[in-house]
Amino acid sequence: MQTTFQVDLDNEREVENLRQLLELRLEQLRSERGESLNGQGGIGESANRANENFNNIQILQKFVSEASPNQHEVLKWMKEHPGEVSAHVLKRDLPFLAPQGALPGVFRPGRWQRLSGGTKDGFPFLQIAWNHVEGCGIYRGLTVEEAEILDL
Numbered sequence: 001m002q003t004t005f006q007v008d009l010d011n012e013r014e015v016e017n018l019r020q021l022l023e024l025r026l027e028q029l030r031s032e033r034g035e036s037l038n039g040q041g042g043i044g045e046s047a048n049r050a051n052e053n054f055n056n057i058q059i060l061q062k063f064v065s066e067a068s069p070n071q072h073e074v075l076k077w078m079k080e081h082p083g084e085v086s087a088h089v090l091k092r093d094l095p096f097l098a099p100q101g102a103l104p105g106v107f108r109p110g111r112w113q114r115l116s117g118g119t120k121d122g123f124p125f126l127q128i129a130w131n132h133v134e135g136c137g138i139y140r141g142l143t144v145e146e147a148e149i150l151d152l
Helices: 012-032 042-065 069-080 087-093 104-108 110-116 144-149
Strands: 127-131 138-139
Touching: 042 110, 042 144, 069 104, 069 144, 087 104, 087 127, 087 138
Parallel strands: none
Antiparallel strands: 127 138
């Protein structure tokens, strides 16, 4: 869809109405993709989020290039199954993670922290919650965007 606007940029009301219209359309587009503007932030926050996603993808690509064979296998699985994942599912689908201590051995954050400047933000192997039913961690995994871009 395309449209053309004629707005008097010296008229505060017209500029404000255009801003509201654009934010409404942006929210509609994100809603169609399953995202939300959460009623705040606007264009600046959207640009910051896009920049953070780009930086995280660059770190992720570097991380993958140095990944151990086991990490590579887990990342391939995460690429096929984007989103959060419970450790019991990983251990079921990737038997080499099943023995006690195997998962923490594969999910070491040290190299990610070195590549990211000391943060665990964006680390796909980051435990973000606890699965009380299964008694194991829930991990961040890959976002849909990361999974689409990641070349394994």
